[in-house]
Amino acid sequence: MSKLFHFTLSTPEAVLYNGEAEMVTFETTQGEVGVMADHAPMVSLISAGVMTIKAKGEDKTLAAGGGFIKVGHNRAEAFTQTAEFAESIDEQRALEAQKQAQSVMAEHEDEVSLADATALLERNIARIKALERKKRRSHH
Numbered sequence: 001m002s003k004l005f006h007f008t009l010s011t012p013e014a015v016l017y018n019g020e021a022e023m024v025t026f027e028t029t030q031g032e033v034g035v036m037a038d039h040a041p042m043v044s045l046i047s048a049g050v051m052t053i054k055a056k057g058e059d060k061t062l063a064a065g066g067g068f069i070k071v072g073h074n075r076a077e078a079f080t081q082t083a084e085f086a087e088s089i090d091e092q093r094a095l096e097a098q099k100q101a102q103s104v105m106a107e108h109e110d111e112v113s114l115a116d117a118t119a120l121l122e123r124n125i126a127r128i129k130a131l132e133r134k135k136r137r138s139h140h
Contacts, residue, residue: 006020
């Protein structure tokens with residue numbers, strides 16, 4: 001068994017995970033990053049994308065919105081705008097929201113609507129990726 005560290009994942013609405021973990025992976029603008037026990041101290045931005053928490057021999061896959069993570073003293077605290085576990089994502093709704101965001105982006109009237117549509121698109125792409133990763137892992 002891998003060495004454990006304490007991990008907390010919070011959104012403005014709730015604490016989604018607060019417990020021991022073997023590894024946490026998340027996306028940044030530079031690519032995917034993994035954190036394990038005794039990781040060097042760091043602060044990093046989290047990009048909208050897939051986050052995986054490996055705990056108790058099981059992978060918990062989430063779609064995470066943008067945020068940041070603070071790592072140090074054998075603990076990590078992640079704060080994201082949004083996050084939801086893959087098993088709670090409605091695939092059809094995510095696909096429809098992705099199409100809607102693409103449509104708004106194509107017809108945007110101002111920079112604010114373009115930014116809103118871009119954020120919505122990124123969030124739903126992350127949701128779809130989280131579902132796909134969860135499906136791949138469950139078939140192994």
